[in-house]
Amino acid sequence: PAVAAADLAREGYLVYDPGLADTAICRSEITYIDGDAGILLYRGYPAQQVAEKCTFLQTAHLLTTGELPTGAQEEQWLARIAASTLPGNPVWGPLFDAMPAGTHPMAMLAAATSVMTSLAPDGASSIEQAGFDLLATMPALAAHAFARVEDRPRRPYDPSAGYVENFLHMCFGDSPVATDPAMVHALETLLVLHADHEQNCSTATLRLVSSSNAGFFSSVSAALSALWGPLHGGANQAVIEMLQAIRDDGGDLGKYVAKAKDRNDPFRLMGFGHRVYRTFDARARVIREVAREVCGKAAHDPLLDMALELEEIARNDEFFLERKLYPNVDFYSGLIYRAMGFPVEMFTALFAVGRAPGWIAHWTEAATAPERRIGRPAQLYTGPETRDLQF
Numbered sequence: 001p002a003v004a005a006a007d008l009a010r011e012g013y014l015v016y017d018p019g020l021a022d023t024a025i026c027r028s029e030i031t032y033i034d035g036d037a038g039i040l041l042y043r044g045y046p047a048q049q050v051a052e053k054c055t056f057l058q059t060a061h062l063l064t065t066g067e068l069p070t071g072a073q074e075e076q077w078l079a080r081i082a083a084s085t086l087p088g089n090p091v092w093g094p095l096f097d098a099m100p101a102g103t104h105p106m107a108m109l110a111a112a113t114s115v116m117t118s119l120a121p122d123g124a125s126s127i128e129q130a131g132f133d134l135l136a137t138m139p140a141l142a143a144h145a146f147a148r149v150e151d152r153p154r155r156p157y158d159p160s161a162g163y164v165e166n167f168l169h170m171c172f173g174d175s176p177v178a179t180d181p182a183m184v185h186a187l188e189t190l191l192v193l194h195a196d197h198e199q200n201c202s203t204a205t206l207r208l209v210s211s212s213n214a215g216f217f218s219s220v221s222a223a224l225s226a227l228w229g230p231l232h233g234g235a236n237q238a239v240i241e242m243l244q245a246i247r248d249d250g251g252d253l254g255k256y257v258a259k260a261k262d263r264n265d266p267f268r269l270m271g272f273g274h275r276v277y278r279t280f281d282a283r284a285r286v287i288r289e290v291a292r293e294v295c296g297k298a299a300h301d302p303l304l305d306m307a308l309e310l311e312e313i314a315r316n317d318e319f320f321l322e323r324k325l326y327p328n329v330d331f332y333s334g335l336i337y338r339a340m341g342f343p344v345e346m347f348t349a350l351f352a353v354g355r356a357p358g359w360i361a362h363w364t365e366a367a368t369a370p371e372r373r374i375g376r377p378a379q380l381y382t383g384p385e386t387r388d389l390q391f
C-alpha cells in the first residue's frame with residue numbers, strides 16, 4: 001500500500017498537500033475572499049459595509065439564509081432567537097460550577113455545546129431551530145464561562161434586551177461598560193467581522209466532523225476546539241500575552257522582530273500573517289480604527305502604542321514584506337476586549353460568539369450539498385515495509 005500511494009502521487013492522482021492550502025474541500029456560496037486584494041464578501045456584500053450598516057443578528061440572517069432580513073422577517077427572526085429556552089436551561093449551573101478553577105473558557109464552551117446535543121437532540125429539532133438555539137445560547141455560555149473565571153455568580157439571561165447589550169450585561173452587570181454606546185458598537189462591529197471566513201481551520205473542522213453525520217452541536221464543539229489554538233482564534237489571546245511579555249522584558253520591539261525573523265527560533269509575531277491574505281486583512285483595518293477609538297476611552301492603553309509601532313516596523317521590514325505578513329483580524333481585537341474589561345482568556349470565547357453564524361451556515365450548506373461524502377483524506381505512508389513478528 002505504501003508503494004501504491006506513492007505511485008499514485010507521482011502519477012498526479014493523489015495530491016500531497018499538508019495544510020490543505022491548495023485543496024478545495026467544498027463548493028460554497030457563503031463567503032468570498034480575495035487574499036491578494038484584501039477583499040472579504042458575505043453573500044456578495046463587502047464585510048466592511050456589513051459591519052458599518054448591519055447588526056450582528058442581521059448579519060447572521062444574511063449568512064445563514066443568503067439575504068438580509070426585511071422588517072417583518074427580522075422581527076420573526078429575533079422572536080425565534082428570543083424564544084429559545086436553551087440559554088436558561090438549569091443544566092448550566094451545575095455544569096459550569098463543576099469545572100475546576102483555571103478551566104479555559106474555550107474548554108467550557110466546547111463541553112457545554114457538546115451537552116446541547118442532549119438538551120435539543122439534533123434528530124428531534126430542525127437545523128433551523130438548532131441555529132436559533134446556538135445564536136441564543138453562545139453569549140450566555142460565554143458569559144457563564146466569564147463568571148466561572150472570576151469565580152462569581154452567573155447573571156441571568158434577558159432575551160428582551162438587545163443581543164449585544166444583554167451579553168455585556170451578563171458579563172459586567174451594572175458597570176458603565178455594559179451600556180456605553182461606544183463599547184456596544186465596538187462589540188457589535190467585532191462580532192460582525194468575525195461572523196464567517198470560509199474554510200478556516202475551525203469551519204473546515206466543523207464540515208469534516210459533520211460529514212460523518214455527527215450532529216450539529218457536536219460539530220460546533222469540535223470547531224470550538226480548533227478555534228482555541230493559538231495559530232487560529234487563540235491568536236487574539238496570544239497577541240496580548242506577547243505584547244505584555246515584550247513590555248515586561250523592557251519593551252524592545254526590535255529584539256522581538258529579530259527573534260521572529262530568526263529561522264532557528266520558533267517565536268512568531270502573533271497576529272501577523274494569514275494563509276489566504278497576502279495583503280492587509282480587510283477586517284484588521286476596521287478593527288484597528290475601533291481599537292483607536294475604544295482604547296483611549298478609559299485610560300490610554302500603552303499596549304495599543306506598542307501594537308501600532310510593531311505594525312510600522314513590520315511594514316518596513318524586508319522579511320515581512322517578502323512573505324507578505326500583515327496584521328490579521330486577531331492583532332487589534334484583543335486590545336478592544338481588554339478595554340472592555342475582559343481578561344485575556346476570554347478573548348477566543350468572544351471570537352466564538354461572533355463565528356456562530358458562519359458555523360450554522362456552513363453546517364447547513366454541507367448537510368444539503370449534492371456532492372456530500374464523508375471527509376476522509378489520503379496519506380502517503382512512510383513507515384516500514386511489511387515484516388513478520390520474530391517471536
Ligand code: ACO
Binds near residue numbers: 019231268275328
Ligand atoms: N511571524 C514570523 N514569521 C511568520 C509568521 C509570523 N507571525 N507567520 C508566518 N511566518 C513566516 C514563516 O516562518 C514562513 O517563513 P519561511 O518561508 O521562511 O519558512 C512564512 O512566513 C510562511 O509561513 P507559513 O507558516 O507557511 O504560513 P501558513 O499559511 O501555514 O500559516 C499562520 C498562517 C498560521 C496564520 C501564520 O502566519 C502564523 O503562525 N501567524 C501567527 C499566528 C496568528 O496570528 N494566527 C491567527 C491567524 S487569523 C485566524 O486564524 C483567525
